[in-house]
Amino acid sequence: MAIDMAKMKAKLQELENGGKSKSDKVWWKPQEGDQEVRLVPTEDGDPFKVFHFHYNLGEGARGGVLCPKRQFGENCPICDFASKLWQEGTDDSKKMAKSLFVRQRFFTPVVIRGEEEAGVRVWGYGKTIYETLLGLVLNPDYGDITDVDSGVDFTLTYTLPKSKGAFPQTNLVPKRKSSALAKNKGAIKEVLEAVPQIDTLFQRKSPADVKSILESFLDPAAGPFPEESSVSSVDEAIKELSA
Numbered sequence: 001m002a003i004d005m006a007k008m009k010a011k012l013q014e015l016e017n018g019g020k021s022k023s024d025k026v027w028w029k030p031q032e033g034d035q036e037v038r039l040v041p042t043e044d045g046d047p048f049k050v051f052h053f054h055y056n057l058g059e060g061a062r063g064g065v066l067c068p069k070r071q072f073g074e075n076c077p078i079c080d081f082a083s084k085l086w087q088e089g090t091d092d093s094k095k096m097a098k099s100l101f102v103r104q105r106f107f108t109p110v111v112i113r114g115e116e117e118a119g120v121r122v123w124g125y126g127k128t129i130y131e132t133l134l135g136l137v138l139n140p141d142y143g144d145i146t147d148v149d150s151g152v153d154f155t156l157t158y159t160l161p162k163s164k165g166a167f168p169q170t171n172l173v174p175k176r177k178s179s180a181l182a183k184n185k186g187a188i189k190e191v192l193e194a195v196p197q198i199d200t201l202f203q204r205k206s207p208a209d210v211k212s213i214l215e216s217f218l219d220p221a222a223g224p225f226p227e228e229s230s231v232s233s234v235d236e237a238i239k240e241l242s243a
């Protein structure tokens with residue numbers, strides 16, 4: 001298979017950026033405390049993108065695995081395995097099944113006030129926040145909170161868990177006054193043009209790839225994921241090229 005030069009350039013840039021790829025910088029995560037957030041509209045009119053992931057599959061699948069079934073209508077070996085575990089009906093099998101069941105995760109482009117120079121980033125959040133945001137949009141007092149001229153910023157308060165095993169809390173309070181997305185028409189246009197294509201940020205995996213991820217997770221001794229080894233061989237190739 002021919003080498004994709006665009007990907008090679010991205011890798012080189014990643015090395016120059018001290019290991020941070022462009023896609024690392026695209027993600028935004030709330031910090032503890034308050035932050036002022038503005039949702040940025042997407043071209044297709046739906047800024048709330050839903051993706052379906054499997055988590056808890058070990059170090060090699062950090063960040064989750066896109067579910068081929070829920071996301072693309074293909075077979076999913078992880079879904080099948082999790083249902084089988086659930087049907088076994090023991091406490092242990094049900095516990096593991098629950099940890100592997102598919103989860104919905106939502107993604108929206110955002111600008112963080114005071115950090116505008118960081119550009120448009122993507123915020124990933126869970127169902128409760130999704131329901132809150134959708135509730136705001138459907139509330140006639142707010143309406144299109146992403147409107148570039150008359151939308152609203154909101155204060156997001158992020159509280160780290162106080163006890164072990166608890167979850168962080170995210171609270172959203174919309175501003176009373178509406179505001180523009182950026183200071184003038186030109187700046188708004190720039191922001192809109194910088195909205196990342198969210199669906200390109202995740203790697204689609206075939207049912208066969210997903211099966212090997214599951215197998216490696218269940219039997220780590222069987223060796224690293226084929227994908228990891230191919231990535232490191234590309235890294236080696238680049239080292240040789242730039243040496």
Ligand SMILES: [Zn+2]
Nearest residue numbers: 067069076079
């Ligand atoms: Zn699945």
